Amino acid sequence: MAAPAYSNIHTIGRRPNSRNACPICESRKTTKGCYWREDSLGHWVMAYCKTPSGIRATNSPVPGQYIHINKNDQNFVEEMAQLNRKIEQERAEKPLTPIQLDEIYRYFLAICPLSDNHRIYLREEGVASFGCGTLKYSRAAALAKELLKQFPKTAPKHPLLLEITGKDGRKWWTIAVAADGLLFPATNIDGLILGIGV
Secondary structure (H helix, E strand, C coil): CCCCCCCCCHHEEEECCCCCCCCCCCCCHHHHHEEEEECCCCCCCEEEECCCCCCEEEEECCCCCCCECCCHHHHHHHHHHHHHHHHHHHHHHCCCCCHHHHHHHHHHHCCCCCCCHHHHHHHHHHCCCCCCEEEEEHHHHHHHHHHHCCCCCCHHHCCCEEECCCCCEEEEECCCCCCCEEEEEECCCCCCCEEECC
16 A cells, blocks of 8 residues: 555655744744644644644643644544654654763762772872762662752663662662762863763
């Protein structure tokens, strides 16, 4: 069976800008968060918008927005729903950027202050202590909880964190490869922290 004209293979994602206005609220402001897809003829087929309308507007998976379907066809609605799930899955699987990695690493080091013993050790070894920290294994779960609280969207994808499933099925987060030790940040040429050695 040939793919219909409105197939997700032939649709293009759009956001408001100087050339494109939202088909629902007609806004060109990117700050409104509107998003829609157009077919190969330039006609919109589905849209997310905060503005309700009479065009089959329904509650959306996106908080605070409505999903608008510009076609009265159940197969089309299901296809757009599948497309939306695919977009959300790809967004969730997208790796963190170096800046996002650095932000969480720096916060982690800030809540793992350098102990006096480690400070003395570094001084005796002639190593600069700036940016270093001290990790205590007993605090691993509490530290992970703090990171998840501060960075709820990005921390679960950060290599610092590890989700554990116990024998009873209970799940909790901890610091990956946690152990008592001295923390050394590893930076790139731009000064971003992209890893920590223990």
